[in-house]
Amino acid sequence: MSITNDAVAALIQAHIPDAQVTIQGDGYKYEADVISDVFAGLNTLKRHQLVYAAVNDAITAGQLHALTIRAKTPAEVA
Structure with missing residues (x-):
């Protein structure tokens, strides 16, 4: 029982509304590129915790x- 790339993106966007989210996955392993101003001033661990909080129910299930x-923030990508 896996989740679609679009569904993963939707979970993240519901939790971080201004995020630009790109998901690549094969039904088991997924990669998320998440760009948002909410990451400004946060270290890598805190950024990852925000994203994991968005998908935690899917992980638990x-x-x-x-x-x-x-x-990354938009400035970091530019």
């Missing part, structure tokens, strides 16, 4: 097994 997160 066994739908999402492995997630690699790249969380």
Whole structure:
């Protein structure tokens, strides 16, 4: 029982509304590129905690097994 890339993106966007989210996954391993101003001033751990909080229910339910997160601010991407 896996989750679609679009569903992972929707979970993150529901938790971090201004985020630009790109998900790549194969039903088991997923990679998330998340760009948001909310990450400004936060270290990598805090950024990842925000993203994990968004997808925690899917992890707990066994739908999402492995997630690699790249969380950046728009300025860091520019």
